Amino acid sequence: MKINNLLICTLALITFSAKAQLGTPKEKFTRADSLRGNLTPLRTCYDINYYHLDVKFDIDQKFISGSNLFKFTATQDFTKLQFDLFANLKVEKVVYKGRELPYTREYNAVFVTFPKTIKKDSRDEFTVYYSGNPTVAKHAPWDGGVVFTKDSIGNPWVATACQGVGASIWWPNKDHQYDEVDSALISISVPTGLQDVSNGRLRKVTDLQNGYTRFDWFVANPINNYDIEANIGKYTHFSDNYAGEKGNLTLDYWVLTYNLDKAKKQFGENVRDMIKAFEYWFGPYPFYEDGYKLIETPHLGMEHQSGTAYGNHYLNGYLGRDLSGTGWGLKWDFIIVHESGHEWFGNNITSKDIADMWIHESFTNYSESLFVEQRYGKQAGQEYVHGTRMAIENDRPIVGPYNVNKEGSEDMYYKGGNLLNMVRTIINDDEKWRSILRGLNKTFYHQTVTYDQIVNYITQQAGLNLNPVFDQYLHYKNIPILNFMFIRGKLYCRWIADVKEFSMPVKVRIKGGKYQFITPTTEFKPVELTGADKTNIEVDTFNYYIGVLID
Helix, strand or coil: CEECCCCCHHHHHHHHHHCCCCCCCCCCCCHHHHHHHCCCHHHHCEEEEEEEEEEEEECCCCEEEEEEEEEEEECCCEEEEEEECCCCCEEEEEEECCEECCEEEECCEEEEEEEEEECCCCEEEEEEEEEECCCECCCCCCCCEEEEEECCCCCEEEEEECCCCCHHHCCCECCCCCCCECEEEEEEEEEECEEEECCCEEEEEEECCCCEEEEEEEECCCECHHHCCCEEECEEEEEEEEEECCEEEEEEEEEEHHHHHHHHHHHHHHHHHHHHHHHHHHCCCCCCCCCEEEEECCCCEECCCCCEEECCCCCCEECCECCCCCCHHHCCEHHHHHHHHCCCECCCEEECCHHHCHHHHHHHHHHHHHHHHHHHCHHHHHHHHHHHHHHCCCCCCCCCCCCCCCCCCCHHHHHHHHHHHHHHHHHCCHHHHHHHHHHHHHHCCCEEECHHHHHHHHHHHHCCCCHHHHHHHHHCCCCCEEEEEEECCEEEEEEECCCCCCCCCEEEEECCCCCEEECCCCCCEECCCCCCCCCCEEECCCCCCCEEEEC
């Protein structure tokens, strides 16, 4: 027995023999999880059209107070609906047509009853007033909440980061990814002398004459809740422009005053190349109306739409490290490239359920290698994505459980990126692959999507049945094993996989020869590979993340 791929082959064989389906014990979820993650009629009865979030930050007391206006269209007749706000924040009142509405709370869900039936297709609105001490993030952006800290010279520095846990950790909203608000006005009041930088374009700055200044930012495009942000500090601003596929794209940068020179250098060396690469591969930047911004933050970074949070300390790599171990990752700023890649995958195309967060993270992880390729050539890009395999854990499925606001494995990053590189290799036509990536962003422009929509689109456009490939890599923790066997001197091959009738084209060759595609199934079938023996069979494990077993 000869093992060509030493990554996980032996362990995988043991696992496959047990045929463990999804590879992890069944998780237990609570009523609170269902209220947060499930789409009940109390949520689907209204389509959110517009928010006006108006919040004052008392930084000394770590206290916020304000309101959010909900403008919506009824999708059915109803008298009751749900919005979301964490229980540690107080609902002061809910106002509808000048009167207060009765409401009840259960965990982080709030249920409002209207005095009359809201008719299907009617447009209506209500306003939620609230206050309290929001959850303080201890290790943002990985744990959600508000960061209250100071910059290096003692000025207050505040930021929000709430992906996963939900935007309702600091403001009231319909907190589910499936329904993005069409546009929003974000009004943040901060102690005078500080600035707030949020999403979209700055419309107005108002001195409130009470020691506070209000900054009004307007977002013209649909935006998911967790992207809406407040960033408060002693900022300075500089700008640039990029001649992109849809015309002039404004590039605005908000950084701490004492970091201005560093920012001009680092942003200048990375941003324009990033936009160029991603517009080439994915299509036009999706938010020309709102512009592109980088905002310095006290946390590492986050893909806040049209206002990317940046905290990589003006270093190349990921805080100065190369996540691929190849050297390519130290030639550019990881946070600028990765978080900006989310403008296409995550912000333009958003998964309806957080269980499909791979749609955000797998494509964006893969975008890093495409950026490397655009700068340094295809081989460099493929070396980069191959190098990231060292971080794959194969611990549990990448797709999480639905309707409970639960992500799958963090393998959605590196394993997901390697999966997409394999799909490109299988398609074996780089122009077609590019057209698929661009087509995704055009077809699902400003939409929320499901697993089936994305996988079926790629499969249809490729003209190949790639469903078993996505199924194996996303729904199971194991990677498939390519098993060769000599029977009476003749070579046979099969896949060992969790997916029934799994099939995937793969590139093989005799050592030193030219690669050819074979398409094994889960049953042993003869393979035409002239001159093959147990010592000279080579599989393209550089581009395929698989196990190989030769008997």
